[in-house]
Amino acid sequence: MSKEATAFYVSNRTQCKECVKSRVREHRKNNDSVREYDRKRGARQSSSYLKEYRTKYPKKYKAHNHVNNGVRDGKYLKPAKCSLCPSKLQLEAHHDDYDKPQVFRWLCSRCHAIWHAMNGEALNPI
């Protein structure tokens, strides 16, 4: 061990300060997607976050709400896999046009991210 004892947190001696710090940074970076994931699972959100999202993207919010409620009410069935690839992980409803909440496709989070990276924001988010 070349590092001095002071480089370690007392409560976590197996990890040096830099490791802990970078882990925290990593966690912050992932926080948005984690929040998104929690929202999809129906976890409770802080009301300020929801309010901000609703004000920022009213149509987007409505479209997602439409899908979430539809799934909850049994109106929509989440398919077994992504509509673009064989992945079964984290299927998300994607809208090409938020003015049409009923028109959406189920994409895995990867295909969904790729779609938006290539096409940017869908139509009418506001």
Ligand SMILES: [Zn+2]
């Ligand atoms: Zn996919």
Ligand SMILES: [Zn+2]
């Ligand atoms: Zn989308």
